[in-house]
Amino acid sequence: MSDAADLVRFWRRQRSMSQARLAELAGTGQAAISRIESGRDQPTLALLERIASALDCRLGITFTSDAEAAPRSDPAV
Template sequence: MNDTAALVRSWRRQRGLSQARLAELAGTGQAAISRIESGRDLPTLMLLERIASALDCDLTVTFAPLSGPTPPSC
């Protein structure tokens, strides 16, 4: 399981939602939520935004170097 999978599952459970209900609120299918939560599928940014909204969460995307030199700033 990856971080995205664990976070989606954790937040869904904290909100007391079934996978089917979260899927309905996010405009996708229950199978998609299941694949995301199991780590078999990574959602698109658009779907992740809809899931975050359905879970009443903020979505923040950060680009940061894992190691090595830092690229020049824009």
């Protein structure tokens, strides 16, 4: 689990929170939360901060190279 969609969905469910309740606490619409969780929309940093706060989570950002982010297979020896 690494992208915003998976993390928002995971933590919302951990908190037993509906999309509507999360949207209310984060100051956005339920449709926006649905689009984020489905991967159809990329939230702004400001919205991610509000979502994290509503979920009582900290927001962290990690930079990785494309090579590190892609799944690797072991080279044949």
